[in-house]
Every structure is written in structure tokens, then in C-alpha cells.
Amino acid sequence: MQTFDYNSAVEIAPHIYWIGMYLENDPFQCHPYLIENGDESILIDPGSMIEFAAVVKKVQSITDISAIKYIVLHHQDPDLCASVPDLERLIGRHDLRIVTHSRMTPLIKHYLTTSAYYEIDKQALRLQTRTGICLEFLTTPYCHSPGAFVSYDPHSKVLFSGDIFGGIEESWEFFAKADYFDQAKQFHAEYMPSKDIFNYALKKIEQLDLELIAPQHGSIIQKPYIADLIHKMKNLDCGLYIEEKYNSELLDTIEALRAKDQALKEQESLLFQQSKMAAMGEMIGNIAHQWRQPLAIVNTLIAITKEKNNYDMLSKEDLTCKLADMEKNIAYMSSTIEDFMSFFKPNKQKQPFSIRKAITLALEVLHPNIKKHGIAVHIEGDHSLVINGYMNEYVQAVMAIINNAQDALLQHAVENPCIRITFFHRDTLSRLEISDNAGGIGEDIIERIFEPYFTTKHPSMGTGLGLYITKMIIERSMNGVLEVTSNDHGTTFSIGVTHA
Structure with a gap:
């Protein structure tokens, strides 16, 4: 069995070094790496303050610490990032860059880092140095953080995999053996959120030509074991859902949500x-x-x-x-x-229908009252407009809005009361706008106008349900939008539904 002096840096590939610290009987070994590249050297996942002195010593045994130009952070946890501010002070370069994902930077800044960020998702997922060394980045979201990623050196064919392929084992081996999956599965079962999310990352990784995988935790994996390990990982159930306790709690939560949803329906x-x-x-x-x-x-x-x-x-x-x-x-x-x-x-299934026909049906029902109160109705629009949905419900929605306009006109005793109805096509929506000249409504009313039982009328004159039901019909039943705007002249309700 090959043995190593863990007090010294270990070269795992040409110009690539393990510079970590061996913690005896600690199953959570953390591994920083250094790519020696002249004055553009790259430090990967430098670790916490526990390893800080050992990391600095090993870097200095390879190159001057001021030669480091890039610090790669695969996620934002303290076991990986905590030493960065102290390293920044030692390195002392104004052009030092922290290489990470933009979803990570809002969190990493809380370590009081001072260097500028090289955000991989804004740099074509690639870092190219002057000397020719190149790193390619693959995003692995939620493994185990939203902005997680892995780094691949196509020249050496080494993958710096962050948390992926990490292991938890007190009897730690520097290089993984054939049974490494047994050590790695516990870590992934606990830290990867779900099998589907984990497999999304693995499918990207298995496309790479790999000689070596260098994870942040566990053992370094050599080529003979990589394909089999990926295959086993793809079939691993992981996340909290695999534990009976959490599974039971999840089922209880789902059942409670179903009951709440049924009550709401x-x-x-x-x-x-x-x-x-x-x-x-x-x-x-x-x-x-x-x-x-x-x-x-x-x-x-x-x-x-x-x-x-x-x-x-x-x-x-x-x-x-x-x-x-x-x-x-x-x-x-x-x-x-x-x-x-x-x-x-009730319409049992959606069918195409003419907006103009729906307006006609609504006005036929409401005509007696509109005529009785001397309200003028002006209609203008594209008669060819056809939408897909439930026509009777749509007619009910139109009636509720016209009724609301009529009530506003009567309430304010408007001289020459008028309701204007226009319908037209805009973008992907067929729109119907119903406007009145009742002088508008206040912002406090607009904010609540679609709430159930909200009404400005006396309780004996209305339920306050009309506009609430209208919003449900348009937005839930027909997947459309219902909006309201108001000014000193009047109020406009706008219905938008996808064109058939």
C-alpha cells in the first residue's frame, strides 16, 4: 500500500498538488489543491482556519504564496472559505481574483473578503491564463448549494469536484480503493438534496475524459474506479426523503397541504x-x-x-x-x-369562441338595466378575435365588470354615463378592456378590489364576490390575466387571454 508524508505537499498530477492537512480520526477530511502556474497559480478550495497554517506551509514549499492569482471556491461553506480573508492578506495582490458562481458571491462576502470576483457564469464558464493553463467549469446546482460547480483541467484531465464524490470515513485513504462507494454513499445521501438533482450533475461529469477526481472531502479517485463509481452514484437514493422520520414528516405535511387545498377548493x-x-x-x-x-x-x-x-x-x-x-x-x-x-x-371543456359573441351575450342579459339608467355603451374591436376557454364563465366575468362599471356610474351620478368596450390583439394575448367615466377609484380600493366580500356598496346591495370570482375565472380557469387601472377620468379593467 502506498504511503504519503501528509506533512508535505503531494503531487497528484503534473503541477497539481494536494496541500491539505491530515486530521487523525476525523471522517470529514478537507482537501485544498494548488495548480502551480508561475505568477498565475490557482488555489482551489483553500479550507478553514484549522488547516490554514498547514496550507500556507505547503504552498510556500512549492512557490511563493504571492504567486497565487486565483482562488477557486466551489461553494460558500466555512470548511472551504473561512481562511480566504487571511490568505488575501498574505498574498497581497491587487489583481487577486476569487473564482466562483454569481449565486455564491452574496454569501462569500460575509467572510469579509476584499478581492474582486471572477464570476464563472459571466465568463463563459472558463478561466484561461496567459501561460496556457485553462479551467473549464460545469455548473452542478444544489449539489449541495444553488451556485455549486466543479472545475475541470482538460490538459491533465483532473476534475476538482467540490462536494461531489466526497466521502466520510475515519480510516481515510489518500487514494480511493474499489470499495470507495461504501464510504461515499453516506456523505451523498445526507448532503445531496435528491437523486434527480444529483443525477443532473453526474450526467455532465460522465461526459468528461477523466484521469483523476479530486474532491473536497474523502479520497482522490483514480481512473480505474471512476466509471463504476459514477454508475453506482447514479442509482443512489439521497436527500432527507430517504430517512423514515423525514419521510413520515413529509407525508404528513403533504397530507395537510392536500387537506388545506381541498378546503380552499x-x-x-x-x-x-x-x-x-x-x-x-x-x-x-x-x-x-x-x-x-x-x-x-x-x-x-x-x-x-x-x-x-x-x-x-x-x-x-x-x-x-x-x-x-x-x-x-x-x-x-x-x-x-x-x-x-x-x-x-357549465362548460365541461375549453372551446374556441368569439370575444364579440361573448360581449353580445353579456349585454343581452344586462341591457334592460343599462337602458333603464341611460348608460351609453360603445363597442369597438377586431371581430375576428377568437380565444380558447369556457365561454359561459367568460361571459359571467364580462358581466361582473360591466355591472361594476354601472354601479360606479350610478353611485357618482355621472352626467352622460358611458361604458366603453374595446377588444384587440397585443403580443400573445387577446385583450378586452372595459372602461367607465365614473371618475376613478382610490388606491386603497384598487388594492382590495379583487378580495372576496369586499364591496363599497351597502351589504344589502351586493355580496362583494363578483370581481373576486371574475379574477378566479380569468386567471385560474383560463390561465389569463385580469388587471385594473384608474385615473381621474375613470376605471379600466383589462382581460388578457391567449389567442386561440
Whole structure:
């Protein structure tokens, strides 16, 4: 078995040295490395203050410490970074660079480092020195930090792997043996967040031509063992989910979230039904209004027909004409009922429909009230616009917004009240904008306008559910957007849904 003097630097590849410190009976051995490269030498994962004196001594045995121009930090933990500020003072170079990922720099700065950063993700994942030495970087996110990465020297075919391929074992071997996976699996099971995330990193690494893997922990892995180790690692379950305790806690949490989600869905369903009932009440009033005139006509025709019949004045032609008029008015009433009933039939699947048709259906329901209050409605847009979704729900959303505009106009007793409806295509969305000239609403109201049960009206005049349900319909059911803006002139609601 090969033995090493751990008090001295160990050359593991041409001009590449292990410069760590052997901690007896410590399973968490940390390994700094040095790439000797003249006055552009590279220090990799320098370690904590525990190893600081040993690292400095070993560097000085190879080159002057001021020759170090780059310090590579594969993650931000103290076992890797804590000695950096003291090393900066010893190196004393204004052009010293800390090589790391930009997601790491906000954390590393808390060690009070002073050098500028060489952020690999902003440098094409590559470091090229003047003397020809090159490092290529592969990002390995969440193994075990968001900005984690590994460094590959294509000339020597050495991979500096950070936490990946690390091992925990008191009987530490400098070079790994065939059974190294048994030492490494515990470390990865505890430190890698999940099998999928770990495999994402391993798939990148196995594409490399490797002679040696130099991890931050554990043993250095030579070529004969690399392929088999990667294969075993890819099949390793890792992360907290593998432990029964955490698995049980996770299942409990998932079940609680499911119960909460179900309760939320039931509450939203109830709110939706309440909103439907409120809309139905309004529609019943509109049906009564729509029926009033044809009922009066039918009643008059019946009275005239009876009267003429009593005096033997009813001719066959007259009877036929009167019956035709009655049938016409009854057909109109039947059509009105069909229109309202179709609105309350739920759409079971998304279908393409015309925005203009949806506007027409909404206005047919609301027309009596709009006409009664003398509100002008101006419609302008691209009649060819078609969107994909649930038309009845979309119509309900449009009705709620028009009702809101109507209420605002009446509440402020606006002279020449007007609702303007425009629809057009912008970017990837077909937009419908509904505006009023009611003088706008305050920011405090805009912030809460889509909350359930929020209303500025007396409780007897509204539920405060209309706009809340509208937002649910547009954003949840149809994956669209609903926005509101307001100024001194009035308020505009904008619905955006993907073009069919």
C-alpha cells in the first residue's frame, strides 16, 4: 500500500498538488489543491482556519504564496472559505481574483473578503491564463448549494469536484480503493438534496475524459474506479426523503397541504355558487323585464280574441292572425329562457369562441338595466378575435365588470354615463378592456378590489364576490390575466387571454 508524508505537499498530477492537512480520526477530511502556474497559480478550495497554517506551509514549499492569482471556491461553506480573508492578506495582490458562481458571491462576502470576483457564469464558464493553463467549469446546482460547480483541467484531465464524490470515513485513504462507494454513499445521501438533482450533475461529469477526481472531502479517485463509481452514484437514493422520520414528516405535511387545498377548493366552489346565485337573481329580474311586454301583448290578443268571439265577430283569418302573433311572442319568451339557461350550463371543456359573441351575450342579459339608467355603451374591436376557454364563465366575468362599471356610474351620478368596450390583439394575448367615466377609484380600493366580500356598496346591495370570482375565472380557469387601472377620468379593467 502506498504511503504519503501528509506533512508535505503531494503531487497528484503534473503541477497539481494536494496541500491539505491530515486530521487523525476525523471522517470529514478537507482537501485544498494548488495548480502551480508561475505568477498565475490557482488555489482551489483553500479550507478553514484549522488547516490554514498547514496550507500556507505547503504552498510556500512549492512557490511563493504571492504567486497565487486565483482562488477557486466551489461553494460558500466555512470548511472551504473561512481562511480566504487571511490568505488575501498574505498574498497581497491587487489583481487577486476569487473564482466562483454569481449565486455564491452574496454569501462569500460575509467572510469579509476584499478581492474582486471572477464570476464563472459571466465568463463563459472558463478561466484561461496567459501561460496556457485553462479551467473549464460545469455548473452542478444544489449539489449541495444553488451556485455549486466543479472545475475541470482538460490538459491533465483532473476534475476538482467540490462536494461531489466526497466521502466520510475515519480510516481515510489518500487514494480511493474499489470499495470507495461504501464510504461515499453516506456523505451523498445526507448532503445531496435528491437523486434527480444529483443525477443532473453526474450526467455532465460522465461526459468528461477523466484521469483523476479530486474532491473536497474523502479520497482522490483514480481512473480505474471512476466509471463504476459514477454508475453506482447514479442509482443512489439521497436527500432527507430517504430517512423514515423525514419521510413520515413529509407525508404528513403533504397530507395537510392536500387537506388545506381541498378546503380552499370547496370554499372557492361555494363562493362561485354564491356568485352564480346572485347573478341568477339579477337574471330573473331581467327575465321578468324581458317577458313583460310579450306577456302584455299575448294577454291583449287573448282579450281581443275572446271579445270578438263573444260577439261572433271572429273570422277564421282573424283567429289565424291572432294565434300567429301569440306564437311569435311565446317563441320570443322561450328563446329568452333558453338564452338564460345556456348561460348557467357549465362548460365541461375549453372551446374556441368569439370575444364579440361573448360581449353580445353579456349585454343581452344586462341591457334592460343599462337602458333603464341611460348608460351609453360603445363597442369597438377586431371581430375576428377568437380565444380558447369556457365561454359561459367568460361571459359571467364580462358581466361582473360591466355591472361594476354601472354601479360606479350610478353611485357618482355621472352626467352622460358611458361604458366603453374595446377588444384587440397585443403580443400573445387577446385583450378586452372595459372602461367607465365614473371618475376613478382610490388606491386603497384598487388594492382590495379583487378580495372576496369586499364591496363599497351597502351589504344589502351586493355580496362583494363578483370581481373576486371574475379574477378566479380569468386567471385560474383560463390561465389569463385580469388587471385594473384608474385615473381621474375613470376605471379600466383589462382581460388578457391567449389567442386561440
